[in-house]
Amino acid sequence: MIGVVDADGSTESGALIDDFVREGARRMPAAALEAEVNQYIAELAAERDDRGHGLVVRSGHHRPRIVTTAAGPVEVTASASASP
Template sequence: MLGVVSADGTTANGSSLIDETVREGARRVPDPAPEAEVNTCMAELDDECDEKDHRLVVRNG
C-alpha cells in the first residue's frame, strides 16, 4: 500500500499511516472461527443419514 503522508504523519483522508496499515492488515487476516464452527457442526451431523444411507447434511462450498 503506497500513499502520500504529510509532515505530521497523516494521510490524504486525515488518518494516520499506522492506523491505515493496521486496518488493512486486519482486513487481510481471515477469521478461523467460522471455519471451526462449520467443522464442529459437520462432525456432529456426520452420522445423520436417510434410508438410502445418504447424508442428510452436506457441506456446499
C-alpha cells in the same frame, strides 16, 4: 497481501499496520464460521437417510458480504451446509 512499504512505514493503501488489521479482521470471522460449520457437520456425520446418504452435507459457500469493522469494511464468505 504483498505491498511496498515506504520509509515512513506506509503503503499505497495506507499504514502497514492498517493492512495487517484489515486482513486479520477479514480472516477471523471467516475462520470462526468455517470452524462452526466443520463442527456441525462432524457432529452429524453419522446421520443417514434410508439410502445411506448423509443428512447434513457441505453444499458450497454463501455469497460474500461486506462486514463493517473498526479496521474498515471487509469481505467475508461463509460456508453453507444443508439438510435434504
